[in-house]
Amino acid sequence: MxxxxxxxxxxxxxxxxxxxxxxxxxxxxxxxxxTGSAMPALQASTRVGAPAPAVTFGAPGNSAITLDSLKGKVVVVNFWASWCPPCRAEMAALNQVNTDYGSRDVIVLGVNQMESEEVAIKFMTEQNLGFMLALDRDGLVSQQYRVSALPTTYFIDKAGVIRDIVYGGPMTRPLIESKINAILGQ
Amino acid sequence: MLPLLRVFGLTIQTPLLATIAGYMLGLMLSSRIGADRGMDGNAVSDAGFYGLIAGVLGARAGYVLLNLQAYAREPLSALMPGTTALLPIAGWVTGVAFAVVYLRRKRLLTWQLLDVIAPGVALFLAGMAAGALLSGDAYGTEAQLPWSIYLWDAWRHPVQVYEFISLLGIAAVLFVSLRRRFPDGVTVLLLIGLYAFTRVIVDAYRAEAVLLAGFRVTQLVGVVASVTSFLAIGGLKQEENKSDMNPGEPKAPI
Missing domain, CATH: 1.20.5 (Single alpha-helices involved in coiled-coils or other helix-helix interfaces)
Structure with a gap:
């Protein structure tokens, strides 16, 4: 049975x-x-693999920087504020990478979140930072890029596609370099 | 999607939290089931815990080795805590290898043990699916359904939820199967077979996929794995029938 x-x-x-x-x-x-029909073009979005949303940042002296104008370069978009300890801790590494990789079409764009232009410039001068400063005066770009904690860093390739996102910090120099090398090696 | 949560000034990565919660729940369940079946429950949870630590260390070591040029100048930064500088595949390999070696040394690596941990593995996978929902990874195709979720600027199939619910169902089936007098190995093969078939169904609604000759690779692998698992279950039962007829014959180890 x-x-x-x-x-x-x-x-x-x-x-x-x-x-x-x-x-x-x-x-x-x-x-x-x-697969017979053409794949639809990827929509701009703040996720890895998607084209980075086109935004216009404020810049010192009431000027502006558009993300589109940086196409053709690997862009490290770092959202920061002077009151944020991990942001401050990774500034030297970002600055060093900006210097070392400048000749390889890599640019660090430090986006100050909702502080006055004076505060941001004073901080960068005191810290002897030479990378490009952008200003998100009203926090709209941060909102668009879903920045819910500082620092947040986007690694964007030469075609304007987001290749990596690092939430929080501080990032070390080797970590930043490894992310950039991965993009340059693609 | 809620990748970060700020609690008392502390930033918590919720996908990681969900995955770890799934792992710990699975581990607790496995060691409980193991103890109920007369096994060394502590050894089971120890293997899981040490495996996790080995996995994290392995993932970091793998990342550093892969980016040796960058880390050579600042080797101490390899010790910085954080979840970004990790190579997942290296972590999986190291963690599983460590747990296997530990269990072999304790002479616990048997089909019976694999059955005991199977429901826990299902819970762990459910935790990973919840983590994917929180991070927005492995998202679904666009769909206007009453249960669609708004993710990445569109209404989509909540594939992560489909997978999560399926895995809870699979865990329940496995739990029931452990209470039946099935031959050793059936429960773990049920996990593989049912999960593989779930992926065949659910992955049809995933927005991103690796294709092979126009088909999704995960679906093809899923079909092969589910068929093989159920054929193997039939084979295990046949083996048991033979050994029932020849009770003196020793059982083959893994």
Whole structure:
């Protein structure tokens, strides 16, 4: 009797295998992506692999910087504020990378979040920082880039596609370099 | 999507938190089931805990080795805490290898043990699916459904939720299967078979996929894995029937 029950379980397992095989293949066939038609262009979004949303940052002296104008360079967009300890802790590393990789079309864009131009410039002067300063005066760009904690850093490739995002910090110089090297090596 | 949570000035990465929660729950469940079945529950949880630590260290070591040129100038920065400088594949390999070696040394690596940890693994995978929902990773195709979620600027299939619910269901099935008198190895094969088939169904709604000859690779692998697992279950039962007829024959180890 017990052997009979076990035999039926063997049949059940084999039947399930056949059923899953047939249904699985059929579903894989039915649900295959439509590669015949052209794939739709990726929408700009703040996720890895998507084109970075086009934004205009404020800049010192009431000027402006657009992200589009930096296409053709690897851009490290670092959202920071002078009151944020991990932001301050990674500034020297970002500055060093900006200097070392400048000749390889890599640029660090430090986006100060909602502080006055005077405060941001004073901080950068005191710290002897030479990378490009952008100002997110009203916090709208931070909102668009879903910056919910400082620092947040986006690594954008030469085509304007987001390749990595680092939430929090401080980032070390080797970490920043490794992210940039990965982009340059692609 | 809620990748970061600020609590008392502390920034918490919620996807990581969900994954760790799934892992710890799975580990607790596995060691409890193991103890109920007369195994050394502490050894099971120790293997999981040490495996986790080895995995984290392995992931960091892998990342540093992969970027040796950058780290050579500041080797101490390899010790900086953080979740960014990790190579996941290196972590998986190191963690699993460490747990396997530990369990072999304790002479615990048996089909019975794999059955015991199977429901816990399902919970861990459910934690990872919850983590993917929080980070917005592994997102679904666009769809206007009553249960669609708004993610990456569009209404989409909540594939992470589909996977999460499926895995809870699978964990329940595995829990029930452990209470039946099935041969050793059936529960872990059920996990592989059911999870693989879940991926065949759910991955049809994922927005991003690696393709092979126009088909999603995960679906193809899923079909093969689910069929193989259920055929293997049939094979295990057949083996048991044979050994029932020849009770003196020793059972083969893993």
């Amino acid at each position: 017990m052997v009979q029950v076990k035999m039926s379980l063997i049949k059940l397992a084999r039947l399930t295998a056949v059923l899953f095989g047939v249904l699985g293949l059929a579903w894989t066939w039915i649900s295959r992506p439509d």
